[in-house]
Amino acid sequence: MTQVMLNALVVGTTYALIALGITIIFSIMKVVNFAHGQLYMIGGFVVYYFNVVFGLPFWFGLVMSFLIVGLLGVAMELFLFRPVMLRVKREEVTMLLAMGTAVFLESLALIVFGEKQRGVPPIATGIVELFGARLPTGRIVVIVVAAMLIAALMAFIGYTKTGRALRAMAQDREATALQGVNLKWLSAMGFGLGTGLAGLSGGLLVAIFAVHTGAGTAISIKAFLMIMIGGAGVLSGAILGGFVLGFLESVGYALLPGSLTFLIIFLIVICFLIVRPNGIMGKPWG
Amino acid sequence: MSAQFSIRDLAVSYGRVRAVKGVSLTAGEGQIISLIGANGAGKSSILRAITGLTAPESGEIWFDGERIDGKGPDQIVARGVAMVPEGRRIFPFMSVRDNLLMGAYRRKDNAGVASDLEGILTRFPRLRERIRQQAGSLSGGEQQMVALGRALMSKPRLLLLDEPSLGIAPIIVREIARFITSINRDNGVSVILVEQNSRMALKLSSHSYVLETGKIALSGPSHELAENDDVRRAYLGG
Numbered sequence: 221m222t223q224v225m226l227n228a229l230v231v232g233t234t235y236a237l238i239a240l241g242i243t244i245i246f247s248i249m250k251v252v253n254f255a256h257g258q259l260y261m262i263g264g265f266v267v268y269y270f271n272v273v274f275g276l277p278f279w280f281g282l283v284m285s286f287l288i289v290g291l292l293g294v295a296m297e298l299f300l301f302r303p304v305m306l307r308v309k310r311e312e313v314t315m316l317l318a319m320g321t322a323v324f325l326e327s328l329a330l331i332v333f334g335e336k337q338r339g340v341p342p343i344a345t346g347i348v349e350l351f352g353a354r355l356p357t358g359r360i361v362v363i364v365v366a367a368m369l370i371a372a373l374m375a376f377i378g379y380t381k382t383g384r385a386l387r388a389m390a391q392d393r394e395a396t397a398l399q400g401v402n403l404k405w406l407s408a409m410g411f412g413l414g415t416g417l418a419g420l421s422g423g424l425l426v427a428i429f430a431v432h433t434g435a436g437t438a439i440s441i442k443a444f445l446m447i448m449i450g451g452a453g454v455l456s457g458a459i460l461g462g463f464v465l466g467f468l469e470s471v472g473y474a475l476l477p478g479s480l481t482f483l484i485i486f487l488i489v490i491c492f493l494i495v496r497p498n499g500i501m502g503k504p505w506g
Numbered sequence: 507m508s509a510q511f512s513i514r515d516l517a518v519s520y521g522r523v524r525a526v527k528g529v530s531l532t533a534g535e536g537q538i539i540s541l542i543g544a545n546g547a548g549k550s551s552i553l554r555a556i557t558g559l560t561a562p563e564s565g566e567i568w569f570d571g572e573r574i575d576g577k578g579p580d581q582i583v584a585r586g587v588a589m590v591p592e593g594r595r596i597f598p599f600m601s602v603r604d605n606l607l608m609g610a611y612r613r614k615d616n617a618g619v620a621s622d623l624e625g626i627l628t629r630f631p632r633l634r635e636r637i638r639q640q641a642g643s644l645s646g647g648e649q650q651m652v653a654l655g656r657a658l659m660s661k662p663r664l665l666l667l668d669e670p671s672l673g674i675a676p677i678i679v680r681e682i683a684r685f686i687t688s689i690n691r692d693n694g695v696s697v698i699l700v701e702q703n704s705r706m707a708l709k710l711s712s713h714s715y716v717l718e719t720g721k722i723a724l725s726g727p728s729h730e731l732a733e734n735d736d737v738r739r740a741y742l743g744g
């Protein structure tokens with residue numbers, strides 16, 4: 221059981237990172253980024269290319285996964301979401317736009333990256349014994365790095381001037397503009413931060429699980445599940461949602477035949493949402 | 507000598523609704539002017555046009571010898587204009603401290619920001635007691651203090667106030683009135699005060715404009731308007 225718990229921790233920390241990214245985008249743009257999983261997948265390929273194809277260090281690839289997928293997000297905000305949101309106010313439109321982007325990115329990835337599963341050499345060797353369970357060192361490294369990234373992100377949002385402005389923008393865009401904030405720049409930056417986190421989680425997880433172009437869809441759905449569990453728009457809820465889903469999934473896979481796990485998770489989430497439609501921490505973040 | 511701030515023939519429309527139909531006004535440096543008028547007269551629309559939240563349909567807005575209409579809010583705020591919007595619009599899920607610091611977003615002088623924050627907390631001791639609380643949990647009057655403090659944190663030279671007394675207990679209205687007078691006198695900030703509380707507006711300002719359905723119906727020194735029979739009947743209750 222300790223083994224399962226440690227696994228849940230690996231999955232939970234990276235899921236939390238994914239959920240934080242989609243939450244930031246949702247908070248500042250009121251857009252559910254259904255392309256989040258596809259950006260995650262691209263992050264995985266970025267690390268694969270830098271590490272395996274170009275022979276550069278894994279960590280360099282990881283930084284690039286954040287930057288490249290982040291810039292991709294900035295472009296998405298500037299050239300897709302902003303022009304559309306200026307013309308139409310209906311929420312369904314941005315949802316459809318996000319879904320369309322997901323399909324587009326996945327098809328593009330298939331052309332560019334091919335359909336082969338790609339992985340990277342182990343980032344650390346050896347086995348660590350923890351509480352009587354045996355865990356590959358690589359997984360421990362992933363947990364630690366993901367936890368540090370989450371802490372760094374929370375510090376950025378909570379204690380820097382830009383982080384404060386992002387929180388303000390999530391609450392009241394006009395009032396934020398009245399403080400001298402350039403909303404155009406900050407929206408694009410916030411969107412890029414959110415997608416960059418998707419890229420980063422994909423890049424980090426490629427160290428454990430291989431990546432393939434179809435990996436995004438499941439992650440997009442899971443990211444959506446996590447914010448439904450945690451409460452849309454709340455950072456602490458995103459972290460919680462990530463861990464809850466990571467835990468349910470790890471326990472489910474350990475105890476149940478493969479395909480049953482997510483069926484049961486969906487049932488649990490539906491029942492939970494009937495009781496608490498706003499998720500565990502449902503309120504706007506700040 | 508040209509005025510520090512002036513509006514020439516401003517028009518603002520929302521689709522087919524013409525909210526402001528050719529308004530001109532001026533404010534000299536260090537002056538408090540007031541804009542009074544019934545609900546829907548177009549007062550907020552004028553302020554929103556000045557700060558760039560609403561694009562004017564036509565007309566010119568000048569500040570410090572520069573034309574500012576057509577610029578974005580961030581550009582206008584950077585030039586020294588701050589606004590306390592209608593309904594306060596504080597950030598409800600942010601601490602009082604973070605709300606106040608948001609006002610200093612564009613400032614780089616950290617020491618100056620810290621001392622200005624201290625100054626605001628000294629002026630409003632109630633905010634010091636609640637500095638870590640979420641601003642949304644404060645009373646209406648306290649929220650108005652947060653909104654005023656936030657606006658001041660940008661070190662404005664022109665402050666626009668949209669109905670600061672609305673929905674606030676009379677004792678706090680007096681505190682806010684004293685505050686407006688003191689920032690004008692001590693910091694030399696020019697103020698455009700929009701109020702439905704005409705008595706307060708006429709008392710605090712040196713010059714006033716009476717707005718009716720998007721047009722200036724009357725203007726003049728505030729003490730004269732306060733004596734004017736039409737103004738007394740329409741806005742001061744007899």
Ligand SMILES: Nc1ncnc2c1ncn2[C@@H]1O[C@H](COP(=O)(O)OP(=O)(O)O)[C@@H](O)[C@H]1O
Pocket residue numbers: 520523524525543544545546547548549550551552
């Ligand atoms: N966002 C808007 N959309 C459409 N009409 C508006 C909007 N804002 C204000 N108006 C209209 O413009 C007119 C002036 O409103 P406003 O400037 O808010 O007046 P005041 O601040 O004096 O009460 C009113 O008729 C109001 O209904």
Ligand SMILES: [Mg+2]
Pocket residue numbers: 546549550551592668
């Ligand atoms: Mg108004």
